[in-house]
Amino acid sequence: MMASRISRYISARVSNWLLTAVVLALLPASLAAGSVFGGFAAESALPLEAPLEAQPLEAQPLDVATTDTTVIVVDSASIADATDALATALGKKEKRKVHFINGFGVGVDLVGLIQKVAGSDWSQMEVLARANILEQIFPVFELGLGEADHEGSDLDNRFRVRAPYFRIGCDYNIRGAKHPDGNRIFVGLRYGFSAYKYDLTSPTPIKDPIWKMTQDFNLEGLNGSAHWAEIVLGMETRLWSIIRLGWDIRFKLLIKQNANEVGEPWYIPGIGKRPDGLGWGGTFKLMFDI
Numbered sequence: 001m002m003a004s005r006i007s008r009y010i011s012a013r014v015s016n017w018l019l020t021a022v023v024l025a026l027l028p029a030s031l032a033a034g035s036v037f038g039g040f041a042a043e044s045a046l047p048l049e050a051p052l053e054a055q056p057l058e059a060q061p062l063d064v065a066t067t068d069t070t071v072i073v074v075d076s077a078s079i080a081d082a083t084d085a086l087a088t089a090l091g092k093k094e095k096r097k098v099h100f101i102n103g104f105g106v107g108v109d110l111v112g113l114i115q116k117v118a119g120s121d122w123s124q125m126e127v128l129a130r131a132n133i134l135e136q137i138f139p140v141f142e143l144g145l146g147e148a149d150h151e152g153s154d155l156d157n158r159f160r161v162r163a164p165y166f167r168i169g170c171d172y173n174i175r176g177a178k179h180p181d182g183n184r185i186f187v188g189l190r191y192g193f194s195a196y197k198y199d200l201t202s203p204t205p206i207k208d209p210i211w212k213m214t215q216d217f218n219l220e221g222l223n224g225s226a227h228w229a230e231i232v233l234g235m236e237t238r239l240w241s242i243i244r245l246g247w248d249i250r251f252k253l254l255i256k257q258n259a260n261e262v263g264e265p266w267y268i269p270g271i272g273k274r275p276d277g278l279g280w281g282g283t284f285k286l287m288f289d290i
Contacts, residue, residue, distance in 0.1 A: 107287035122148035146269025163196030165270030182238030244287035
């Protein structure tokens with residue numbers, strides 16, 4: 001809107017300049033033509049019997065010095081101001097300096113908090129810290145606590161786990177430092193690891209089909225671990241000052257898993273529900289630049 005108004009203002013001023021230049025250029029010719037035609041008309045109107053001696057026409061010099069150029073001077077200053085305003089509107093300001101280490105940031109994932117409040121049978125509380133290199137490369141470290149309490153339909157069993165996990169990786173801002181508006185679009189990679197202990201229990205005793213005996217099913221403290229990789233696609237924007245809000249989608253590939261031979265975990269901290277192949281998830285982050 002501002003750029004459109006400035007463009008119309010400049011067009012109007014340029015038209016005024018051109019019109020003034022044309023008038024000034026034609027004014028001497030018009031005065032000369034008016035003098036000749038005026039003399040011819042006056043001479044032809046006189047009676048033939050009373051001829052008058054032709055008097056030479058005296059050229060009236062054009063007093064160019066009296067031409068008012070104040071408007072042109074004022075308009076030049078106005079155009080300079082309009083040009084500056086147009087440059088500002090189009091973002092052609094002096095680029096802000098971007099340092100090699102351009103700051104740090106901390107944040108928290110709100111998805112896990114929402115899951116916890118909603119009473120989901122699994123959730124992940126997660127925080128992160130990252131560095132800003134040249135407004136383009138963002139090494140990041142994510143630390144979280146994953147927990148699950150799930151009752152399955154098979155044999156009426158129950159799965160429980162509560163363990164920490166971490167991820168380390170890097171995000172790349174494909175918009176770069178050329179756009180200092182605070183908006184970023186990321187692609188990134190993560191490596192994740194979690195070592196955990198999980199419980200498999202059942203309130204109903206299990207009956208041995210061969211020996212026809214019943215036995216309690218109560219396995220606690222089973223060891224497990226997992227390594228996985230993630231591909232991250234996301235974006236974030238500045239809300240106000242140092243406060244940012246962002247989200248991402250993550251494609252997760254389980255690289256290696258160690259689980260007890262009795263049974264695999266229903267949920268893996270840091271990944272979510274155990275994927276058979278390629279899983280996916282996401283985060284919704286509140287960030288603070290420091």
